[in-house]
Amino acid sequence: MDHIIFKIPPLPVLITCGEGVFKTGEKHIKREYSVFDLLYVIKGELFLTEGGKPYRIREGEYIILIPGLEHYGHQGCHEDTHYFWLHFQEKSYELADQGGENWTGLKLEKGTFETPPLYSLRLPRKGKVDQKTFIEKQFRSLIDDTAENTDLPLRKQLLFEELLIHLQKEAFRIPSANERVASEAQRYIDRHYKEKLSMDRLAQALHYNQDYITRCMQKAVGLTPGQYANKARILEAKRLLSVTNDKMSSIAEQVGIDDPTYFSKLFKQMEGISPIEYRKMMKRNIE
Known part of the structure; x- marks a missing residue:
């Protein structure tokens, strides 16, 4: 059994x-x-x-x-x-x-x-x-209780369902062409998202057409390469906001975003609160 x-x-x-x-x-x-x-x-x-x-x-x-x-x-x-x-x-x-x-x-x-x-x-x-990186990121998101969004329990249920479906895929051990390309792209982005990442560099590293990589990732994981990279950046930014006193401009640079204003806008768009509000909330939780 x-x-x-x-x-x-x-x-x-x-x-x-x-x-x-x-x-x-x-x-x-x-x-x-x-x-x-x-x-x-x-x-x-x-x-x-x-x-x-x-x-x-x-x-x-x-x-x-x-x-x-x-x-x-x-x-x-x-x-x-x-x-x-x-x-x-x-x-x-x-x-x-x-x-x-x-x-x-x-x-x-x-x-x-x-x-x-x-x-x-x-x-x-x-x-x-x-795909250890994907699984461990999924778990990290599941145990993250810092966001004050009212829809957090629903988000976590959806993340959990994604985890189960991914474990089912892994059990088959027969990834499609889309999944193989997406997996290569994810591994590359996970290693390089803190750098000046571009679709040109990604395409050159993987030896695939840019549009083909994007289609594969959208079909396999539901995200474009840019969206996947931003998800990784914001996850790392949350860690830095929690454990350092670095300025927003420094944190933005450390996660591969040149423009602090764009960083703040992206963070709020993805987390529902600004980076400053997130840091204050973390300090309250620690105290």
Whole structure:
């Protein structure tokens, strides 16, 4: 029973999430949840037993623990192990030996004018992630509670759904041409967004036409290269605003934006508050 099957709609619902560290020699306590517990290892490795079966979860791997099954660390960590955890709920699910092979195999019933189509989501209970950068950014956004937007819980549910769908894609291990190009572009942008990034440089580095890269990213991740770069810039800006006293012009420059006015406008557009308001809010939270 190595896979979990959810019939959708509805999609599972996010409850809460966070980040933790097990120091060298520490191990997971013994407990049992009534909801799903997803653990993703950022660095290091975890040794967990669930339902009497031992698992070793290495860097870049995840495990989904089943409701009602006792789990515990059967061995201490060999090194400091950093991980994300996430609890979610869905009462209707099945366990199976096999997952799906492609998207077409996941459609169970056609929809009508009054009923939606029915699909299955078939996730490995333990899996390895190829696009670590995307997954870890998604988790970072999920645990970010600093924005004061009233729609934050809904945003987080949407981010969680994106995460599940991405894990399903990873399980297939058969990325389309669009996804392969998008993945290359994401990796390049993640390394260079603090520089003078341009579509010309991106196209030269990847050896693809600019328009083709943009189409691939829009189809695969729903963002243009510029939008993806701005998302990375604002995420880093939020970190700098929280941990430094640098001026806005300096922070804008550090994340690859020359114009401080444009930086402030972009930040407010994406976060709903200005960089200055964000910094004040963070200081209040610390105090």
